[in-house]
Amino acid sequence: MSGTSADGVEAVLAEFVEKPSKPKWKLLKSISFPYPSALRKRIIDTGQGLKLSSQEWLDLTESITELHSKAAKACDPQGLSELVGCHGQTVWHRPPTKDKRGASLQLLQAPLLAQLLNRPIVHDFRSADLVLGGQGAPLVPLADAAILGRLHRWRAVLNLGGIANLTLIPPSCGPERWASVLGWDCGPANTLVDLAVQKISNGVISFDRDGLIAAKGSPDERVIKRWLQEPFFQKLPPKSTGREQFGLLDLENRLRQTTPISHENFIATLTAFSAAHVAQDLDNLHKLNLVRPSELLVAGGGCRNPVMLKEIISRCRGMRVKTIDEIGIPIEAREALVFALLAWWHILQYKVNTPAVTGAKKQALLGIRVNPV
Numbered sequence: 001m002s003g004t005s006a007d008g009v010e011a012v013l014a015e016f017v018e019k020p021s022k023p024k025w026k027l028l029k030s031i032s033f034p035y036p037s038a039l040r041k042r043i044i045d046t047g048q049g050l051k052l053s054s055q056e057w058l059d060l061t062e063s064i065t066e067l068h069s070k071a072a073k074a075c076d077p078q079g080l081s082e083l084v085g086c087h088g089q090t091v092w093h094r095p096p097t098k099d100k101r102g103a104s105l106q107l108l109q110a111p112l113l114a115q116l117l118n119r120p121i122v123h124d125f126r127s128a129d130l131v132l133g134g135q136g137a138p139l140v141p142l143a144d145a146a147i148l149g150r151l152h153r154w155r156a157v158l159n160l161g162g163i164a165n166l167t168l169i170p171p172s173c174g175p176e177r178w179a180s181v182l183g184w185d186c187g188p189a190n191t192l193v194d195l196a197v198q199k200i201s202n203g204v205i206s207f208d209r210d211g212l213i214a215a216k217g218s219p220d221e222r223v224i225k226r227w228l229q230e231p232f233f234q235k236l237p238p239k240s241t242g243r244e245q246f247g248l249l250d251l252e253n254r255l256r257q258t259t260p261i262s263h264e265n266f267i268a269t270l271t272a273f274s275a276a277h278v279a280q281d282l283d284n285l286h287k288l289n290l291v292r293p294s295e296l297l298v299a300g301g302g303c304r305n306p307v308m309l310k311e312i313i314s315r316c317r318g319m320r321v322k323t324i325d326e327i328g329i330p331i332e333a334r335e336a337l338v339f340a341l342l343a344w345w346h347i348l349q350y351k352v353n354t355p356a357v358t359g360a361k362k363q364a365l366l367g368i369r370v371n372p373v
Helices: 037-047 054-075 110-117 127-131 141-148 191-200 209-215 221-227 248-257 263-289 306-315 331-347
Strands: 008-017 024-034 089-094 103-107 121-123 155-160 163-169 182-188 295-299 320-323 368-370
Touching: 008 054, 008 331, 024 054, 024 331, 037 054, 037 089, 054 103, 054 110, 103 127, 110 121, 110 368, 121 331, 141 155, 141 163, 141 182, 141 331, 155 263, 155 306, 155 331, 163 263, 182 191, 182 263, 191 248, 191 263, 209 263, 209 306, 221 248, 221 263, 263 306, 295 306, 295 331, 306 320
Parallel strands: 155 295, 295 320
Antiparallel strands: 008 024, 089 103, 121 368, 155 163, 163 182
């Protein structure tokens, strides 16, 4: 799995057995395989509208595929795997609107990957949901529920990648046990913070390591309150987004809208904003149908930013907040583990997109299988 932040490829070697809806699973190994800086820059620039020739598109896709192959081999040096689930690298995601159907572009040469690994590949997980009118994202909620299980009250999972997305898992008992798993994209997590750090450092620094810049500043709550009134943050789920909406153009607009403040205060404001819109979504959900998670598990690279995590804890009141590694899943491994499960479900012909999450007309089998030649 490689997400919106395009830091690199997260890979896991996992085993799944028994019932698809309640699998027994084991995480055998996980690694983080970083993209070379030049490749990461090309991926991000392409997602921000950089024009490429046909050959450059081909070269980029091939480079991404080769990195995924290296990550898979590094995670499975003994060749134990029977199947590989690979999401590819998203460079553009277009949720459906009244005027246009949804579509999503993940770069991957699946036949090449199958040949390099000599394993069947399951890829292109979003298309089936999109053609059924769904958002095509997030796809992880049902997998989260299967992997993590249920508590006596609602349980939530927050991923702080490039984009922040939520999964809400119903309780194991009581009348709400029949409720649907919920999930949606909340807005930016690290995208705007990373881009702002790169901008103010002239590309010398790529992200706010350990939240050191944000820690030196103070968030402007008046600015955050104004940003929270924007249409996307007032929209009810299902909803999805990406760097297309919260990218460089958006960052520049926010800079223009903000009275001149120090770099540290601006980074602190963006970091707090990433927590504030998540808290607002959870508050709105509680007002609408009284769903209030008792536990919030946090995953993704944003967990490594103590300032962002502190903001999540302080703003998401009434919930016990902890990182997902506290229950045995490495922070960066959660989404790769999910896509391993999605690949296994594909082989079992188990339909796992969720109309309650994506808005699709019905459930569908996700992914396309490609075999080595």
